[in-house]
Amino acid sequence: MKHNMHYELTSMADTPETFSYAEDYSFWIPMIEHFFAHADSFEIHCWKEESAKFEDILNELSSVERDEDGQLFIASGQLNEKAKEFILSRSLDTKGRLKWFSLFLEKQGESLFSSEHYGVELIGYKLNAEQIAFLEKVLPEDVRHFEW
Numbered sequence: 001m002k003h004n005m006h007y008e009l010t011s012m013a014d015t016p017e018t019f020s021y022a023e024d025y026s027f028w029i030p031m032i033e034h035f036f037a038h039a040d041s042f043e044i045h046c047w048k049e050e051s052a053k054f055e056d057i058l059n060e061l062s063s064v065e066r067d068e069d070g071q072l073f074i075a076s077g078q079l080n081e082k083a084k085e086f087i088l089s090r091s092l093d094t095k096g097r098l099k100w101f102s103l104f105l106e107k108q109g110e111s112l113f114s115s116e117h118y119g120v121e122l123i124g125y126k127l128n129a130e131q132i133a134f135l136e137k138v139l140p141e142d143v144r145h146f147e148w
Contacts (some may be wrong), residue, residue: 002126036114039105043076
């Protein structure tokens with residue numbers, strides 16, 4: 001049986017920025033690495049005012065497709081070994097916070113998993129019991145979740 005799950009972190013860092021950031025992102029790398037095994041492509045969204053973060057993606061992953069949607073820059077491509085290594089090693093900033101507004105993982109053109117609003121909201125599509133158990137193990141205890 002497959003389940004669509006939505007997780008929302010509740011412990012936020014005290015920051016002067018407009019956006020909320022999680023208090024702790026120690027879950028993020030193992031979580032994304034886990035979903036790499038099931039995905040074949042990715043899409044990263046950055047706000048236009050964060051152009052340096054977007055340029056970093058373009059410089060490191062020259063094969064990505066570049067797009068714009070309103071106030072967002074979008075980079076997408078195949079989830080090859082170079083892209084996986086980049087996402088794992090460059091996703092957190094010097095303060096340990098997620099750099100990108102959103103990261104989407106897909107398999108054969110269908111949404112599999114997303115990390116949105118700087119990793120504060122996490123959505124899994126058609127997850128099996130093993131994937132749900134993994135998320136419940138790695139995510140903070142005070143995370144809110146619901147199934148639809």
